[in-house]
Amino acid sequence: MMVRLNCIVRHNYSMQNHTQAAARRLVAVFAATAAAACVAVLFVLRPRAPFVIYFLVAALAALAVTALARREVIRNSALLAFSTCICLAFAEAFFFLIGQSGLRTQARPAYYRSDADLGYSARPGAVSEVKEYHGKRLLYDVAYRFGPDGLRHIPRAVQGGPCTVAFFGGSFAFGHGLNDDQTVPYYFLKAAHGSYRGFNFAFGGYGPHQMLREIETGRVSRVVKRPDLVVYEAISDHVRRAAGQVYWDPSGPKYRLLAGGKASYAGPFHGKRYRDFLRLLRKSWLYRFIELHFAGAAHPADVALLVAIVKRAQKILQHRDHSRFVALVWDNNRLGDLLARDLAQHRINVIRVSAIIPDLTSQPAKYELSPLDRHPSAKANRLIGEYLARLAPRCTAAANSVSAERSSAPAAAHPPSASARGVAGAR
DSSP: OOHHHHHHHHHHHHHOOOOOOOOOOOHHHHHHHHHHHHHHHHHEEEEEEEHHHHHHHHHHHHHHHHOOOOOOOHHHHHHHHHHHHHHHHHHHHHHHHHHHHEEEEEEEEEOOEEETTTTTOOOOEEEEEEOOOOOOOOEEEEEEBBTTTTTTTOOOOOEEEEEEEEESSHHHHTTSOGGGGSSSHHHHHHHTSSEEEEEEEOOOOHHHHHHHHHHHTTHHHSSSSSSHHHHHHOOOTHHHHTTTTTTTTSSSEEEETTTTTTEEEEEEEOOHHHHHHHHHHHOOOHHHHHHHOOOOOOOGGGHHEEEEEEHHHHHHHHHHHHEEEEEEEESSHHHHHHHHHHHHHTTTTTHHHHOOOOOTTTTTGGGEETTTTEEOOOOHHHHHHHHHHHHHHOOOOOHHHHHHHHSSSSSOOOOOOOOTOOGGGOO
């Protein structure tokens, strides 16, 4: 009787083990099939949140290991990995939905391209319709046009001569969210009444390092041989950009601060492997959220590098092209004010935006695109462009000839604070 009972117990135990093994194999097969389906979705549909798929595939792989592993420590580790990957997949999906409800820009066709010297630049001849949304709400719908030289188009109706003016900077000078006839260069030329021909070298996300690199590599000279006037529009965030601390410019031109306050070109900020890894990582909406909300702020110590870069650009333009140079500084915050003071102390002609728009700090909403996008509006650009045009020297064929003859002599030193003298005194 006991022997028979023992056989029955062993048989039941064997059946139970067999059933458990079959169940584990079934779970493993299900996990493998689901993972293959996720990979197929990833390659066929190319979803906008691929890291959701990555984490789900990893979770399913961990589930398969949990089902097949015999050692308890391996099963526990795989189960922990499964739980972690599932949480990351949900977090990725959550931040994707958050990203869709926030600000997003849509450009069709894309107008960016990689650039060996500048990191990135505009595609020559591109015409792109650019829309910005906040959730489903349309904030603006504009067109960006670029000439064969890759510069933002300035309507012919306001172009003149014989003098030339070149504008540099980031999205503020470029005219983010605005049409071609709403930028600072446009309003400057319109107020100059046909005495200047303008070139807009600014581009979204640029800083002074791109300006200097364009000057050093001869790009400026190839487009406009000797600009009579150069306007660099600076904002406080240019301090971070010049130091290579922004995520969108990993291959931009890097400059080192040498002894004596001189800036020296040192290649791109990062190498190809880093840029490829960053390009993959930025497909993660979780990473984008962390990058956007926990990025390092501009540091006052980096102002010295920016000043050195601007000094170098001014020196080349003055000695090679005999150009007048002015820095237009948005001084509506503490770092912007510090930047304006440091540039002026290094004999760079500075015009503060607060001198043009006195209520900029007290009533900023009057001069912004929208409460959700704080780039300058067409109204702000019109005030700035007209102000610069009033201070710019009168330019006629005779005056330009005399100016060219006098420019062969060394430029006289000018006082540190030149905002009262304005553009006309910038040497």
